[in-house]
Amino acid sequence: MTAIIFILLFFKLASKKGDKSKFLLWVNILLTINLIFGFFWQQTGNLFGTMFFTNNLITLEKSILNLGVLIISLQAYNWLKGHRHAPEFYILMLSTLLGMFFMISSQNMLMFYLGLELAGIPLASLANFDLEQRRSSEAAMKYIMTSAFASAILLFGISLMYGATGTIDFAGLQQAVNNEGLFIFAFIMILAGFGFKISAVPFHLWTADVYEGAPVPVTTYFSVISKGSMIFVMASMFFTAFEKIQVDWYQMVAILSVASMVIGNLFAIRQQNLKRFLAFSSISQIGFVLLGILGGKTMGVSAVIYFVLIYLFSNLAAFGVINVVSDATGKENINDYKGFYKTNKHLSWIFAIALFSLAGIPPTAGFFGKFFLILSGTGGTGNYLLITIAALNMVISLFYYLRVIKAIFMDQNEYPLAPVKVSLQPLMGMGIAVLGIIVTGIIGSVYEYISLLVKSMW
Amino acid sequence: MNLSLLIIIPTIFSLLLLFVNGLKQVRTVSLIAALLQFAMSIYLIVKYFAERAVNKAPFLFEQHYEWFKTPNINYHVGVDGVSVAMIALTAFVILAGVLVSWKMEKLNKEFFFLLLFLSIGAYGFFISLDLFTMFFFLEVAVIPKFILIGIWGSGRKEYSAMKLILMLMAGSALIFVGLAGLYFNTSGNGSFDMLKIASDNISPELQRLFFPFVFIGFGIFTALFPFHTWVPDGHSSAPTAASMFLAGISMKLGGYGCLRAATYMMPEGAAFYSDAIIILACIGILYGAFATMMQTDLKYINAYSSVSHNGFVLLGIGLLTKTAITGAVLQMISHGLMTALFFAVIGMIYDRTHTREVAKMSGLLKITPFISSAFVIVGLVSLGLPGFSGFVAEMTVFMGGWQKGNMFYYVATIAACASIVVTAVYILRVIGSVIMGPLKVNGNEQVVYADATWYEKSSIVLLMAGILVVGILPFAVLRLIS
Numbered sequence: 001m002t003a004i005i006f007i008l009l010f011f012k013l014a015s016k017k018g019d020k021s022k023f024l025l026w027v028n029i030l031l032t033i034n035l036i037f038g039f040f041w042q043q044t045g046n047l048f049g050t051m052f053f054t055n056n057l058i059t060l061e062k063s064i065l066n067l068g069v070l071i072i073s074l075q076a077y078n079w080l081k082g083h084r085h086a087p088e089f090y091i092l093m094l095s096t097l098l099g100m101f102f103m104i105s106s107q108n109m110l111m112f113y114l115g116l117e118l119a120g121i122p123l124a125s126l127a128n129f130d131l132e133q134r135r136s137s138e139a140a141m142k143y144i145m146t147s148a149f150a151s152a153i154l155l156f157g158i159s160l161m162y163g164a165t166g167t168i169d170f171a172g173l174q175q176a177v178n179n180e181g182l183f184i185f186a187f188i189m190i191l192a193g194f195g196f197k198i199s200a201v202p203f204h205l206w207t208a209d210v211y212e213g214a215p216v217p218v219t220t221y222f223s224v225i226s227k228g229s230m231i232f233v234m235a236s237m238f239f240t241a242f243e244k245i246q247v248d249w250y251q252m253v254a255i256l257s258v259a260s261m262v263i264g265n266l267f268a269i270r271q272q273n274l275k276r277f278l279a280f281s282s283i284s285q286i287g288f289v290l291l292g293i294l295g296g297k298t299m300g301v302s303a304v305i306y307f308v309l310i311y312l313f314s315n316l317a318a319f320g321v322i323n324v325v326s327d328a329t330g331k332e333n334i335n336d337y338k339g340f341y342k343t344n345k346h347l348s349w350i351f352a353i354a355l356f357s358l359a360g361i362p363p364t365a366g367f368f369g370k371f372f373l374i375l376s377g378t379g380g381t382g383n384y385l386l387i388t389i390a391a392l393n394m395v396i397s398l399f400y401y402l403r404v405i406k407a408i409f410m411d412q413n414e415y416p417l418a419p420v421k422v423s424l425q426p427l428m429g430m431g432i433a434v435l436g437i438i439v440t441g442i443i444g445s446v447y448e449y450i451s452l453l454v455k456s457m458w
Numbered sequence: 459m460n461l462s463l464l465i466i467i468p469t470i471f472s473l474l475l476l477f478v479n480g481l482k483q484v485r486t487v488s489l490i491a492a493l494l495q496f497a498m499s500i501y502l503i504v505k506y507f508a509e510r511a512v513n514k515a516p517f518l519f520e521q522h523y524e525w526f527k528t529p530n531i532n533y534h535v536g537v538d539g540v541s542v543a544m545i546a547l548t549a550f551v552i553l554a555g556v557l558v559s560w561k562m563e564k565l566n567k568e569f570f571f572l573l574l575f576l577s578i579g580a581y582g583f584f585i586s587l588d589l590f591t592m593f594f595f596l597e598v599a600v601i602p603k604f605i606l607i608g609i610w611g612s613g614r615k616e617y618s619a620m621k622l623i624l625m626l627m628a629g630s631a632l633i634f635v636g637l638a639g640l641y642f643n644t645s646g647n648g649s650f651d652m653l654k655i656a657s658d659n660i661s662p663e664l665q666r667l668f669f670p671f672v673f674i675g676f677g678i679f680t681a682l683f684p685f686h687t688w689v690p691d692g693h694s695s696a697p698t699a700a701s702m703f704l705a706g707i708s709m710k711l712g713g714y715g716c717l718r719a720a721t722y723m724m725p726e727g728a729a730f731y732s733d734a735i736i737i738l739a740c741i742g743i744l745y746g747a748f749a750t751m752m753q754t755d756l757k758y759i760n761a762y763s764s765v766s767h768n769g770f771v772l773l774g775i776g777l778l779t780k781t782a783i784t785g786a787v788l789q790m791i792s793h794g795l796m797t798a799l800f801f802a803v804i805g806m807i808y809d810r811t812h813t814r815e816v817a818k819m820s821g822l823l824k825i826t827p828f829i830s831s832a833f834v835i836v837g838l839v840s841l842g843l844p845g846f847s848g849f850v851a852e853m854t855v856f857m858g859g860w861q862k863g864n865m866f867y868y869v870a871t872i873a874a875c876a877s878i879v880v881t882a883v884y885i886l887r888v889i890g891s892v893i894m895g896p897l898k899v900n901g902n903e904q905v906v907y908a909d910a911t912w913y914e915k916s917s918i919v920l921l922m923a924g925i926l927v928v929g930i931l932p933f934a935v936l937r938l939i940s
Contacts (some may be wrong), residue, residue, distance in 0.1 A: 299529070362597045371590075372529070373635075387638055391631035398627050402604060410608040410616055416606060444526045447737050451528040 003415035057453040074429030100229035109168035139213025154193025160186035173241040201259040211279035220319040261287030297375030302451035304373035310369035313436035316353035320430040339413030365441030464581040472574040488570040489737030490678040533841030534588035551706040557917035572602040589650040610697035614939035622692035636671030653821035669727025679712025683742035694757035698805030706798035735776030746879035782858025794849030821897035848929035
């Protein structure tokens with residue numbers, strides 16, 4: 001990853017004004033190589049003492065993120081081709097990705113925080129990447145404020161933790177943490193920090209505005225990669241450092257989960273702008289993910305990682321369509337999509353498949369993802385109330401996803417959007433995503449592989 | 459016989475549809491697919507009888523593949539007599555559905571694709587022996603209905619489609635909770651295998667806890683009172699072939715699920731709630747019948763009468779005797795064929811008159827004798843005339859109720875019987891006003907309509923043949939399902 005960043009810097013310095021498409025092509029090839037490397041070069045080991053740790057599961061998580069970045073990069077092709085600062089976009093984006101990798105690999109609060117900041121600050125400048133748009137700057141401003149606030153709270157929690165235990169190592173914390181008031185207080189601070197980053201209710205207020213303001217590829221990046229990495233960290237940290245207080249965080253996370261599902265769903269019903277709509281839908285999806293974290297460390301965590309992979313495909317397919325349509329016409333509202341099917345058959349079906357997957361309808365992968373999340377949500381504790389709420393929330397979410405389907409397929413419109421031409425690279429991006437949606441679920445071995453790795457971790 | 463073919467063939471053909479263009483090619487491909495399914499279902503019946511004679515296992519032609527190993531989820535299929543009958547019903551209705559939609563102009567490729575897609579869900583559901591597989595296919599058969607109604611429907615189609623989908627999905631959400639409960643309470647590491655769950659004898663308390671989830675969930679699919687409200691809107695807004703599928707097969711998914719997933723696996727739970735089910739079923743039967751009397755739209759009439767008829771299915775299941783359950787299965791088959799035919803005929807009438815209001819047409823017998831005769835016959839089936847399937851089925855349910863020998867069951871049976879009188883009233887009244895009398899449509903006395911075309915005739919004949927087989931040779935069907 002670092003190598004790519006350096007190569008890009010070199011590109012930037014050597015670049016002449018003019019054709020961007022060759023540059024973008026090379027970046028995508030590099031990203032593909034990077035992705036493939038992740039599957040062949042797997043080993044277990046430590047770096048910097050015990051601060052940085054990697055094993056097959058962590059490599060897989062990184063590969064999932066790599067895949068996401070590759071698809072986003074493919075889909076951003078048209079936008080970046082017309083943009084003055086394409087190399088900078090990649091440098092910033094890949095720095096955040098590097099930060100996320102540090103975060104995922106961290107075995108130490110310090111390393112975790114380092115990664116978090118490396119991931120957070122360039123992200124704000126990415127949100128501002130539509131340089132002429134006021135909305136975009138507003139989004140960046142909002143994000144940097146809330147992000148700094150969240151980091152401060154998180155850091156406060158970490159320092160309290162250190163004050164109480166004298167260690168910031170995960171292994172050390174695992175021994176030291178117990179359910180005394182101070183630990184719990186420190187933990188709540190850390191949980192709040194996480195809540196901001198994954199935009200769980202009640203820490204979600206920045207989400208919709210930032211999503212709406214940021215350019216579509218960046219929004220995609222926010223919703224998939226940034227959240228996905230935080231979830232990976234959460235899934236591992238909660239079962240290592242805070243394993244002993246699982247009884248205590250169970251209740252807290254359950255409340256966050258239910259609140260995210262319900263509020264996310266209720267707000268999504270009212271949205272007109274598709275980016276805001278997907279923002280709230282992603283909040284409700286986070287509620288389901290938290291359900292998986294409640295599900296315990298084998299079944300739950302495998303369900304969570306599996307779901308993030310599926311969520312990545314589904315969201316990328318949906319955003320891919322929004323991206324090309326927004327590039328071609330500048331329209332982002334649900335009402336603009338009325339009668340879309342008349343003019344853009346293929347894009348409509350891609351969008352529909354993505355939405356069905358988000359809603360959890362078979363045979364798309366979303367069904368399997370949600371099924372395992374909710375199933376694991378009962379695990380161990382037999383909390384059937386929780387999964388009843390979750391299952392009914394799936395019905396509510398179906399309602400608003402179908403609203404979009406209805407606009408596309410059923411509503412009459414005299415002047416539907418003109419046929420959109422899709423160039424090869426975005427098409428490839430969407431193609432990979434749709435293929436992922438269809439294949440990941442039906443083929444049971446994907447889940448199998450993940451749960452095997454999760455089992456070997458503990 | 460390889461049961462997976464039932465899923466594979468519609469899948470292949472629906473994918474094939476993506477590569478053909480134009481109505482002629484599309485409908486040819488669909489017709490071949492439907493005919494193949496039909497042939498397979500007949501072959502399955504023959505094979506089943508042959509195999510059953512020598513093999514006493516509860517389920518035949520089993521196939522077992524690992525799907526998700528760690529959570530112990532398997533693709534496990536197999537059939538008993540009831541599922542074979544249901545598969546045959548599905549094949550009948552799909553074939554008839556393809557035939558009635560022969561002249562579908564609007565977005566025909568998508569229409570036939572979704573229709574075949576629905577059939578994948580139905581077949582998969584009926585052959586599943588693993589609850590996960592079953593749930594998967596159940597949901598596969600839900601979403602296409604939304605698009606079918608929303609695009610090709612009539613009237614308040616978007617509202618109806620949304621209502622139908624949300625209610626059905628709420629049903630499957632409940633089913634899901636029940637399934638999760640069963641999964642975690644089997645011995646060992648958790649399992650969705652029906653045979654294992656049934657033989658595990660989950661404790662009565664847990665059965666009582668989870669039975670309502672599964673039963674109400676499937677009950678929503680089969681119009682259990684008070685969750686029947688999606689039926690009239692959904693059925694009447696849907697295009698003809700979709701109505702046929704909805705009423706003919708989709709509601710049977712619910713009945714079959716109530717029987718297989720709820721009653722078969724949680725017998726204690728079923729016994730505990732039996733009285734409640736009987737009461738709700740009787741309310742459904744009577745309510746449906748009386749509500750039908752008030753309807754003026756042909757499709758609403760059939761939709762409400764479906765609520766009433768499906769009440770018999772639930773009543774049979776709720777009575778929990780062997781006779782009554784046999785009756786319930788017979789009623790599922792009979793109603794599936796009858797209602798599909800009814801919707802097909804209504805669709806044909808609507809295609810010609812462009813109205814479904816009873817008051818706006820009369821005397822159709824004079825110009826469209828074939829369709830009108832079919833209409834009369836199907837009406838008689840609906841009111842349970844001996845010789846047709848409806849009579850056999852309802853009679854068996856009543857016998858099952860009477861066998862229980864208790865005042866409560868007598869009252870329930872008599873109440874259900876009473877609905878037949880009401881049915882006779884509305885059916886005869888509709889026949890009298892639409893088919894008989896002087897010719898008049900939309901206030902116009904000089905109308906000329908072509909009688910049924912070959913594809914319409916063949917779909918009518920096909921379904922009619924099914925009805926007659928069940929009606930005249932009930933023992934053959936009974937031998938299959940008992």
